[in-house]
Amino acid sequence: MPVRLRKMIGMIIIVVLVIVYALVATTFASLLLGTSPWWVHLLYFFLTGLFWVLPAMLVIKWMEKPAKPR
Template identity: 65%
Template sequence: MVPRLRSFIGTILIIFLVIIYALVATTVATLMLATSPWWIHFLYFLISGLLWILPAMLIIKWMAGPKLKK
């Protein structure tokens, strides 16, 4: 696959990942953490704020892919 196309597809995937992940994380927080103490909120948002990086790393690794030889 052409690196340019791979980068475009990866960029679109990362945008969708961030939007969907933010919506899901906020919905879970709203439904589950409404009456929780502040430190539970802090831990949840700390962990969920860092957790999206794992799938994004896989997409970026795929985007880098094998280099085409000339």
């Protein structure tokens, strides 16, 4: 697969990942953490704000692989 195509596909995957992840994390928080203390909200949003990076790193690693020589 050409590098430019791989980067375009990876960019689309990352944008979709961030949107879906934000919607799921926010929905989960609003449904289950409504009556929790402020520090639980702070910890939850801090951790969920960091966890999206893990799948994004895998996509970026895939995007940056060198092209196979022909």
